[in-house]
Amino acid sequence: MRQPSPPLKRQYLLAVGVFALLLVASFALFADLLVDQFSRSYLEDVLLSGRAQAEELARQLGGNAPLYRVVETRKEALSRISATLARQDVIQTAQVFDERGRLVWSTTTRTEGLVGGFPDANAELVVGAPEGVVETGTTYEIRVPLQDVGTVVVAVSKAALAPRIALLRRRLLLHTAVAGGLALAVLAAAVAFIWHLVQRNAALEARKRMDEELAALGSLAANLAHEIRNPLNALSLNLELLEEELHEHRAEGGTVGLARREVGRLSRLVNDFLVYARPSPVHRERCEAFEVLREVAALLGPSCEKADVALTIDAQPVVLEADRGQIAQVLVNLALNALQAMEQSQARRLELRAYARGQRAVLEVVDSGPGIPSEQLGRVREAFFSLRKGGTGLGLAIADRIAQAHGGSLELENRPEGGLVARLVLPVATRSEAA
Numbered sequence: 001m002r003q004p005s006p007p008l009k010r011q012y013l014l015a016v017g018v019f020a021l022l023l024v025a026s027f028a029l030f031a032d033l034l035v036d037q038f039s040r041s042y043l044e045d046v047l048l049s050g051r052a053q054a055e056e057l058a059r060q061l062g063g064n065a066p067l068y069r070v071v072e073t074r075k076e077a078l079s080r081i082s083a084t085l086a087r088q089d090v091i092q093t094a095q096v097f098d099e100r101g102r103l104v105w106s107t108t109t110r111t112e113g114l115v116g117g118f119p120d121a122n123a124e125l126v127v128g129a130p131e132g133v134v135e136t137g138t139t140y141e142i143r144v145p146l147q148d149v150g151t152v153v154v155a156v157s158k159a160a161l162a163p164r165i166a167l168l169r170r171r172l173l174l175h176t177a178v179a180g181g182l183a184l185a186v187l188a189a190a191v192a193f194i195w196h197l198v199q200r201n202a203a204l205e206a207r208k209r210m211d212e213e214l215a216a217l218g219s220l221a222a223n224l225a226h227e228i229r230n231p232l233n234a235l236s237l238n239l240e241l242l243e244e245e246l247h248e249h250r251a252e253g254g255t256v257g258l259a260r261r262e263v264g265r266l267s268r269l270v271n272d273f274l275v276y277a278r279p280s281p282v283h284r285e286r287c288e289a290f291e292v293l294r295e296v297a298a299l300l301g302p303s304c305e306k307a308d309v310a311l312t313i314d315a316q317p318v319v320l321e322a323d324r325g326q327i328a329q330v331l332v333n334l335a336l337n338a339l340q341a342m343e344q345s346q347a348r349r350l351e352l353r354a355y356a357r358g359q360r361a362v363l364e365v366v367d368s369g370p371g372i373p374s375e376q377l378g379r380v381r382e383a384f385f386s387l388r389k390g391g392t393g394l395g396l397a398i399a400d401r402i403a404q405a406h407g408g409s410l411e412l413e414n415r416p417e418g419g420l421v422a423r424l425v426l427p428v429a430t431r432s433e434a435a
């Protein structure tokens, strides 16, 4: 599997790095703006509420009566206002000044909060100071005029506001950091997924290229094999004739016979290769497994007899839907492998079996030979892989290809008691009526 090239990986990582950096920077900027905006609007809220308190105080003290008298008569209302102010611990004081700027009424901080009363101190207000909010060193003073008779001043403590704003700031920063972290996690997941897709795509492309190259090479080789086959056949025929002629003149034709056998082997190799490289189409038909096995046994009979192999058939009734010729060819190939493998064996038994396994028909060629070394089991069906002297290594490759073309598979399994089971698993016929 070809991996994406290193420059592509580097570019991809660079792009991801830049993107992550931009994301972090934009979150930091966003957090800064957000914190600033929220702190400002919190302060505005507090000041607005302070203004409302000051206006309420001014309303309570309104009228034409002298301010001292009013303060005296509205004591109760003023202490209610004091209590309300006491609950808002950001408000430091509320004060009432007369028209000459002398302090007439003021809340004072006690342990129980703010309480109102006549001040001892002679705090004075600069007459003519602007209305609205005035920022001093430790407070924001909200000034509301009291018609022409004085001014109400509510002071919001900066020191009390600071920890609240700091808390608000911390919370906002925490939330933004969590949102940023989540966004980064999503980005990381997306990046990993995209990288996976890129890799898969690269692997698929590499595979496609390799398939195309192999297909081109295969077709070239098949054409070559096809061209070789005819002269080989002619050569074989001529060698046969030459051998016969030599027999007439001399008693031996050894060298020619050897040449003819070698040409025959070459011819078989070319034919096998052509079967492998140019598989014929599958012509499916319904066939009884037993019939196929019987046909195979008939073909193998003479070879088995010659090799002193006991051949048996054990077939349960099962109907296949397969290319009968191709399946018989595969079984013969598997059986020939078995016969070749049993040449050195003491007991030589070959069994052809058939049975159903769910929706599959199973055809087995079981022998009593040495089996296949387990480390080679995974490789024996590769084309041109052979452990046999003179073997071309195409028998199992062709069998595997034909099984797959039928929508089935070829399984190879060593038996615990010795020998190999070559198992062809094929689809059963779906229609129930007889063929």
Ligand SMILES: Nc1ncnc2c1ncn2[C@@H]1O[C@H](COP(=O)(O)OP(=O)(O)OP(=O)(O)O)[C@@H](O)[C@H]1O
Pocket: 272, 337, 338, 341, 367, 369, 370, 371, 372, 380, 381, 385, 386, 387, 388, 390, 391, 392, 393, 394, 395, 396, 397, 420
């Ligand atoms: N029944 C078996 N018992 C033991 N070894 C086997 C058996 N069948 C196959 N093998 C091993 O698997 C190898 C590959 O088999 P395959 O039929 O593909 O090629 P081959 O028999 O070597 O050559 P050919 O193309 O002539 O069939 C064989 O060389 C053999 O070593």
Ligand SMILES: [Mg+2]
Pocket: 333, 336, 337, 391, 394, 395, 396
């Ligand atoms: Mg073989």
